[in-house]
Amino acid sequence: MARRIGVFVCHCGVNIAGVVDVERVAEELRKYPGVAFATTYQYMCSDPGQNLIRQKIEEENLDAVIIAACSPAMHEETFRSVCKEFFNPYRCEMANIREQCSWVHDKKEATEKAIKLVKATVEKLRGNEDLMPIFVPIEKKCLVIGGGIAGIQAALDIADAGYKVILVEKEASIGGRMAQLSETFPTLDCSQCILTPKMVAVARHPNIKLMAYSEVIDISGYVGNFDVKILKKPRYVDEDACTVCGDCEKACPVIIPNEFDMEKKPRKAIYIPFPQAVPSTYTIDREACLGLAPLTCAQCKDACEANAINYDMQPKIVEERVGAIIVATGYDLYDKNKLVEYGYGEDDDIITSLEFERMLSASGPTGGEIIKPSTGKVPKKVVFIQCAGSRDKQHMPYCSSICCMYTAKHALLYKHHVPDGEAYIFYIDIRATGKNYEEFIARVMEEERINYIRGKVAKIYREGDKIVVWGVDTLTGKKVEIKADLVVLAMAIVGRKETKEIAKLLKVAVDDGNFLKESHPKLKPVEALSRGIYFAGCAQSPKDIPAAVAQASAAASKVLAIFSKDKLEKDPLVAVVDEDRCSGCGVCVSICPYGAMQRQPNGKAKCIEALCEGCGTCAAACPSNNIEMRNYKDEQIEKMIEVIV
Amino acid sequence: MKYWVKKELKPPHGKVYIIKDRCKGCGFCIEFCPQGVLQESEEFNAKGYHPPKLVETDDKKCIGCGFCSLICPEFAIHIEKEEEEKDEKAD
Numbered sequence: 001m002a003r004r005i006g007v008f009v010c011h012c013g014v015n016i017a018g019v020v021d022v023e024r025v026a027e028e029l030r031k032y033p034g035v036a037f038a039t040t041y042q043y044m045c046s047d048p049g050q051n052l053i054r055q056k057i058e059e060e061n062l063d064a065v066i067i068a069a070c071s072p073a074m075h076e077e078t079f080r081s082v083c084k085e086f087f088n089p090y091r092c093e094m095a096n097i098r099e100q101c102s103w104v105h106d107k108k109e110a111t112e113k114a115i116k117l118v119k120a121t122v123e124k125l126r127g128n129e130d131l132m133p134i135f136v137p138i139e140k141k142c143l144v145i146g147g148g149i150a151g152i153q154a155a156l157d158i159a160d161a162g163y164k165v166i167l168v169e170k171e172a173s174i175g176g177r178m179a180q181l182s183e184t185f186p187t188l189d190c191s192q193c194i195l196t197p198k199m200v201a202v203a204r205h206p207n208i209k210l211m212a213y214s215e216v217i218d219i220s221g222y223v224g225n226f227d228v229k230i231l232k233k234p235r236y237v238d239e240d241a242c243t244v245c246g247d248c249e250k251a252c253p254v255i256i257p258n259e260f261d262m263e264k265k266p267r268k269a270i271y272i273p274f275p276q277a278v279p280s281t282y283t284i285d286r287e288a289c290l291g292l293a294p295l296t297c298a299q300c301k302d303a304c305e306a307n308a309i310n311y312d313m314q315p316k317i318v319e320e321r322v323g324a325i326i327v328a329t330g331y332d333l334y335d336k337n338k339l340v341e342y343g344y345g346e347d348d349d350i351i352t353s354l355e356f357e358r359m360l361s362a363s364g365p366t367g368g369e370i371i372k373p374s375t376g377k378v379p380k381k382v383v384f385i386q387c388a389g390s391r392d393k394q395h396m397p398y399c400s401s402i403c404c405m406y407t408a409k410h411a412l413l414y415k416h417h418v419p420d421g422e423a424y425i426f427y428i429d430i431r432a433t434g435k436n437y438e439e440f441i442a443r444v445m446e447e448e449r450i451n452y453i454r455g456k457v458a459k460i461y462r463e464g465d466k467i468v469v470w471g472v473d474t475l476t477g478k479k480v481e482i483k484a485d486l487v488v489l490a491m492a493i494v495g496r497k498e499t500k501e502i503a504k505l506l507k508v509a510v511d512d513g514n515f516l517k518e519s520h521p522k523l524k525p526v527e528a529l530s531r532g533i534y535f536a537g538c539a540q541s542p543k544d545i546p547a548a549v550a551q552a553s554a555a556a557s558k559v560l561a562i563f564s565k566d567k568l569e570k571d572p573l574v575a576v577v578d579e580d581r582c583s584g585c586g587v588c589v590s591i592c593p594y595g596a597m598q599r600q601p602n603g604k605a606k607c608i609e610a611l612c613e614g615c616g617t618c619a620a621a622c623p624s625n626n627i628e629m630r631n632y633k634d635e636q637i638e639k640m641i642e643v644i645v
Numbered sequence: 646m647k648y649w650v651k652k653e654l655k656p657p658h659g660k661v662y663i664i665k666d667r668c669k670g671c672g673f674c675i676e677f678c679p680q681g682v683l684q685e686s687e688e689f690n691a692k693g694y695h696p697p698k699l700v701e702t703d704d705k706k707c708i709g710c711g712f713c714s715l716i717c718p719e720f721a722i723h724i725e726k727e728e729e730e731k732d733e734k735a736d
Contacts, residue, residue, distance in 0.1 A: 296679055
């Protein structure tokens with residue numbers, strides 16, 4: 001394999017050249033067997049740098065190229081596409097002499113190491129095969145998991161572009177958290193008024209198959225070809241026949257709390273979570289219903305004139321093949337029972353932010369009136385506590401991002417409802433970074449005369465019909481004691497526990513807060529590590545509505561980029577199993593983080609190339625050493641080690 | 646206050662009548678009552694069986710579905726639905 005290898009050493013300004021003696025690296029490499037040419041340049045990735053490579057390949061008749069520069073994660077694509085014009089792109093390799101050398105070593109050692117790294121790359125390059133990209137067919141249909149604002153937006157964007165979407169929602173209606181909110185900051189427009197048109201658009205869109213009251217129970221496959229199983233839970237009411245007249249609800253004798261109203265308003269066992277629900281239909285709560293045997297209690301069925309109720313409905317499993325998946329499973333509030341310092345939130349007059357949101361809502365339990373829950377009277381003194389569970393090492397260490405804004409909104413709305421009331425807000429810092437957010441906070445502070453107290457609350461306890469709040473004002477250094485009628489906790493936001501289950505099915509990591517882990521925190525904030533899986537909304541991190549909508553559209557555009565092609569091109573650096581020698585032990589099958597290793601009917605392992613990300617875990621784990629990574633073969637790696645050691 | 650509503654929803658009530666001496670202790674009513682209103686009593690009836698009794702002294706939990714009277718093989722139990730007018734008077 002006598003090749004004429006060209007070595008191009010990059011200065012990267014002073015990033016490399018300031019530490020590594022680049023001229024010496026080139027000089028040493030010129031003497032190395034197989035290397036026909038070596039030079040240096042200021043910025044290899046610049047246009048003149050790329051042109052230099054082109055020119056030298058022609059002049060020196062090179063048939064392989066090494067760029068000694070930054071990490072291949074940065075510019076491998078750039079240089080391979082240059083080389084593609086002349087020969088197979090897998091004859092181009094990068095030696096990382098920046099991140100793994102000049103940035104972490106001192107001058108003398110760095111130069112020595114750089115020389116070794118480039119020489120090792122020469123050895124690897126000599127063992128490289130010419131590879132062709134793998135092509136994978138695509139099913140141009142997208143699965144969106146979660147029907148909140150993020151899921152709705154993503155589904156609409158993809159459907160508007162002309163592709164089919166399956167929108168799966170666990171609850172009886174789409175709408176999610178946004179449907180529960182009263183008004184949205186900073187413009188104070190009614191949350192439902194701006195959300196419901198989108199919900200209706202989803203229901204009407206010919207490209208969207210809405211599967212509410214359903215759950216994703218199994219996902220297998222890979223980008224372009226995911227096989228999904230969706231459990232359609234029985235509503236016991238025919239969605240199309242139900243006219244939402246409400247006669248069944250009147251007849252139903254079972255009364256239980258409505259989850260949509262944070263359990264502060266009663267509902268019947270046959271219910272519609274809120275009037276604008278989509279799909280617009282009643283649902284029988286299987287747990288609460290007296291018995292689905294019509295003999296026991298059939299009062300709803302007797303009352304239903306449309307004859308929409310069917311107690312014999314069965315759960316159904318629907319199988320679908322999709323090309324891409326968007327996870328938009330949303331958030332939950334941190335469990336207030338874990339907040340020891342705030343009385344475990346057991347008191348009627350200590351409520352969470354979402355409960356207060358329902359209280360403010362015109363369709364909520366109080367019809368929009370603000371009350372002190374223990375007495376039903378108007379509260380004259382309200383204390384809002386920010387960061388309840390957030391920015392707290394004992395609870396959740398992160399900032400929940402939206403609490404500063406919605407607490408300001410809460411206080412403002414309280415003052416509008418109760419002009420002679422007093423509102424206090426305990427805060428650590430005010431984080432109002434969105435567009436027009438700071439102006440909103442200033443308006444609340446100045447015009448509405450809300451008392452902002454910088455400091456944390458140490459203790460809350462009941463004294464008679466008042467809730468006593470002990471805190472400290474860290475700006476004056478004085479202790480504060482407020483006898484309040486109502487305390488509202490701005491609870492930390494956590495990912496839903498269902499997110500964890502979905503993440504498990506998708507083999508995506510979640511962090512301590514149950515938030516999905518993105519591929520790159522800055523440059524790939526909507527992508528999962530596995531291709532074809534994208535995130536939107538609070539499932540990935542706490543965020544406000546505009547950010548959730550933006551991320552949903554971003555995820556949709558990523559899906560559309562996949563769907564714009566007829567076949568997917570994939571890096572062919574995958575695992576290859578020597579089937580003749582495979583003993584069928586299955587270690588690789590169980591260890592593969594991408595589910596790419598599968599057992600064939602004959603018991604032997606097989607690599608699904610479309611799934612394989614080339615991580616090499618299987619190759620390392622195979623007890624009989626029968627798995628090799630293309631272009632990372634054992635002999636290549638051994639030779640590299642020899643040069644370095 | 647469990648619910649924040651001004652007018653609480655009131656479930657319908659049924660009054661349970663047990664004709665003790667007809668009971669032959671099959672236990673169907675106890676087994677199938679969806680609200681779990683009934684339990685076996687310790688007393689004996691004329692036939693020597695234990696007739697059912699209410700779990701709680703008042704029968705507030707009974708919502709008057711009437712399933713017990715429907716399945717009782719001896720026609721020993723029946724329900725009278727309490728009319729809602731009463732509630733309105735109480736309001």
